[in-house]
Amino acid sequence: MTEEALLNKSPTPTDYWIQSTFDYTASEFGKVLDSIWTQVAPLYKEFHAHLRGELRFLWEVEGISKEGPIPAHFFESPQSPTTPRGCSVLYEATRPYPTKHHFDLTAELHRRRYAPIAMATLADDFLTSIGFKIVPASFWSDSIFRKPGTAEQEFNCTPRMFQLDAKNEFRLSLCGESDERTLVAINRLMIKGALQSALGNESFLLRHYANPRESP
Amino acid sequence: MQNEPYLRRMGIFGDYEQDLSSLLNGLYRELFELFPRLTRALVFHQWEWDVYRKKVKPADYTSHYWRLRRKYEGVSSKDPRDSAPLDPAAHVNLIQTPAQNIQPLIITIVKYSVFQSLCGLAEVANDLQFEGGIDSGLGNRTSSDPKSINLQTCDLFGRNLVGERVSDFIKSATKLPPRKSLQFIFGGDFNLTYLDVSPVLNYFQPLFTYLKETNKRRELPVGW
Numbered sequence: 001m002t003e004e005a006l007l008n009k010s011p012t013p014t015d016y017w018i019q020s021t022f023d024y025t026a027s028e029f030g031k032v033l034d035s036i037w038t039q040v041a042p043l044y045k046e047f048h049a050h051l052r053g054e055l056r057f058l059w060e061v062e063g064i065s066k067e068g069p070i071p072a073h074f075f076e077s078p079q080s081p082t083t084p085r086g087c088s089v090l091y092e093a094t095r096p097y098p099t100k101h102h103f104d105l106t107a108e109l110h111r112r113r114y115a116p117i118a119m120a121t122l123a124d125d126f127l128t129s130i131g132f133k134i135v136p137a138s139f140w141s142d143s144i145f146r147k148p149g150t151a152e153q154e155f156n157c158t159p160r161m162f163q164l165d166a167k168n169e170f171r172l173s174l175c176g177e178s179d180e181r182t183l184v185a186i187n188r189l190m191i192k193g194a195l196q197s198a199l200g201n202e203s204f205l206l207r208h209y210a211n212p213r214e215s216p
Numbered sequence: 217m218q219n220e221p222y223l224r225r226m227g228i229f230g231d232y233e234q235d236l237s238s239l240l241n242g243l244y245r246e247l248f249e250l251f252p253r254l255t256r257a258l259v260f261h262q263w264e265w266d267v268y269r270k271k272v273k274p275a276d277y278t279s280h281y282w283r284l285r286r287k288y289e290g291v292s293s294k295d296p297r298d299s300a301p302l303d304p305a306a307h308v309n310l311i312q313t314p315a316q317n318i319q320p321l322i323i324t325i326v327k328y329s330v331f332q333s334l335c336g337l338a339e340v341a342n343d344l345q346f347e348g349g350i351d352s353g354l355g356n357r358t359s360s361d362p363k364s365i366n367l368q369t370c371d372l373f374g375r376n377l378v379g380e381r382v383s384d385f386i387k388s389a390t391k392l393p394p395r396k397s398l399q400f401i402f403g404g405d406f407n408l409t410y411l412d413v414s415p416v417l418n419y420f421q422p423l424f425t426y427l428k429e430t431n432k433r434r435e436l437p438v439g440w
Contacts, residue, residue, distance in 0.1 A: 002314075012268035013315035014261070023393035026265065032411055033258065033318070036325065037288070039413040040254060043420060045438050046427040047247050048290045053436040067437040069292040072285070091245045096426060102242035103218065108228050122226055130372065131379030198383040199390070
């Protein structure tokens with residue numbers, strides 16, 4: 001990346017990536033980010049204040065100061081520093097109405113034993129209703145929606161979408177359950193498949209996925 | 217993001233009564249997903265850029281990282297980290313995808329604004345249907361006020377216009393930078409920055425009002 005940037009006469013890899021992806025210079029982009037932060041900060045600060053207050057009450061310790069920053073170890077787990085520590089645990093402990101719940105999608109799906117394939121059917125209904133192509137019958141027969149084999153057998157459970165050709169042929173592979181995570185994954189992959197198929201008539205070089213984070 | 221009409225179609229939301237407290241709880245839960253993406257991305261991006269620009273000396277890498285985390289996240293380290301090992305290196309993303317750590321922030325913000333703009337389209341289409349239909353008196357609006365669009369209740373089902381815009385966008389997105397290709401979604405008159413935060417803020421407005429009031433009432437200090 002650094003070499004690539006230097007060869008393209010950019011001072012830093014960050015400059016290079018921003019210039020090539022967003023068509024901004026890095027300093028312009030910095031201003032955009034500053035304005036985003038000033039707009040988002042009020043919401044974050046109220047959230048932060050609420051969380052700090054609740055954590056102080058919860059732990060009854062002097063470790064968290066009343067108006068200072070929250071110590072990081074209250075906030076995130078050492079195993080995965082990118083997500084707050086047990087996000088759902090923190091939510092359970094500090095939610096605004098402790099006696100009430102949120103609308104719990106997982107519980108509802110579980111209660112109804114909602115099949116992953118039914119989620120995919122509805123996603124397909126939605127996509128065809130707004131004008132995307134209908135998926136072929138082979139999609140339904142050849143995709144994997146639940147973990148195959150016995151419980152002991154190993155299987156790569158990462159939700160994946162495989163595109164077979166430039167037409168409308170793609171397959172899903174995931175170990176679906178009746179929960180929110182499966183619903184999100186299925187919808188994401190179905191949309192990905194539909195968008196990918198919409199690019200079917202383009203030349204091969206122009207068929208890569210638009211969102212670099214999602215590239216297969 | 218939860219979309220009620222879609223859940224109704226799944227046959228799930230029907231008998232559930234959403235009141236203000238469960239709505240606020242739900243939004244609060246979503247904040248835990250939203251904010252790490254925004255604030256962490258800002259910290260990583262800024263830190264990395266400063267390192268590449270040689271604005272910080274290698275000896276200050278860790279302390280600069282904690283300075284940024286304090287600035288953007290309101291989080292501090294337990295112990296002083298001045299002479300500690302390179303803390304930012306603990307983050308997998310920072311190592312694996314150099315220079316691109318602002319992506320989560322961009323994706324999150326654009327997600328909300330794209331959804332809002334598609335909902336606006338769907339509403340306009342709805343109005344047009346009314347005009348041609350029985351009750352033509354209802355279809356006076358030609359464009360919707362973005363603030364009035366509720367992302368939780370907007371229904372995109374069967375809106376051909378939405379599909380058209382999205383496929384136009386996806387076809388141009390591989391050829392043009394996002395700034396230009398996103399015009400296909402936001403409409404032709406779109407020439408400002410596409411990184412508009414107001415859809416996110418609109419979405420969380422009820423919770424923001426609630427938090428502001430209760431924090432004031434409980435005399436919790438805001439900021440750090």
